[in-house]
Amino acid sequence: MFALFLAELVVLLHFLFVLFVVLGGLLVIWKPRVAWFHLPCAVYGAAIEFVGWICPLTPLENWLRVRAGAAAYTTGFVEHYLLPILYPEGLTRTVQLVLGTVVVAVNVLLYTLAFHRRRKA
Numbered sequence: 001m002f003a004l005f006l007a008e009l010v011v012l013l014h015f016l017f018v019l020f021v022v023l024g025g026l027l028v029i030w031k032p033r034v035a036w037f038h039l040p041c042a043v044y045g046a047a048i049e050f051v052g053w054i055c056p057l058t059p060l061e062n063w064l065r066v067r068a069g070a071a072a073y074t075t076g077f078v079e080h081y082l083l084p085i086l087y088p089e090g091l092t093r094t095v096q097l098v099l100g101t102v103v104v105a106v107n108v109l110l111y112t113l114a115f116h117r118r119r120k121a
Contacts, residue, residue, distance in 0.1 A: 004068035010061040014077050017057070021045030022103055025110025032118055035111070042107045049100030052093065 022045070024038035048055055054076045062072035073080045079091040 001068065003064045004070060007061050007064035007068060007070070010057055010064060011077075011081065014055065014057045014061070015081070017041070018045065018077070022106055023110075025107045025114065028111060029114040029117055032114060035114070042103060046100045046103040049096045049103065052096060 020038065021042050024034065024042060027034045028038055047053070058077045058080075061077070065072050075091065
């Protein structure tokens with residue numbers, strides 16, 4: 001049971017990481033120093049989508065689920081947890097590219113706002 005708890009904890013951490021990748025630029029507007037941590041995370045998150053990699057947290061979660069006697073899933077975190085909510089038909093390469101582009105676009109917008117806000121101050 002502890003392995004299943006850890007698997008669920010990994011899901012929570014993974015979800016928070018995805019939120020940070022997409023919306024962490026909002027924190028940069030508030031605290032510009034966050035950019036030193038957020039920018040590498042955002043680049044990594046976008047790269048995962050553009051290149052089609054699987055985040056290392058996904059195999060870790062699957063390993064923990066198998067250790068707990070539960071079934072592992074064969075897709076990545078985004079495909080397994082987020083896309084069924086957003087795109088019921090599942091993940092395609094095109095959708096991955098769109099997700100990567102959204103990550104980049106949102107962060108370019110947020111960093112532009114942060115830059116202009118800092119410039120005015």
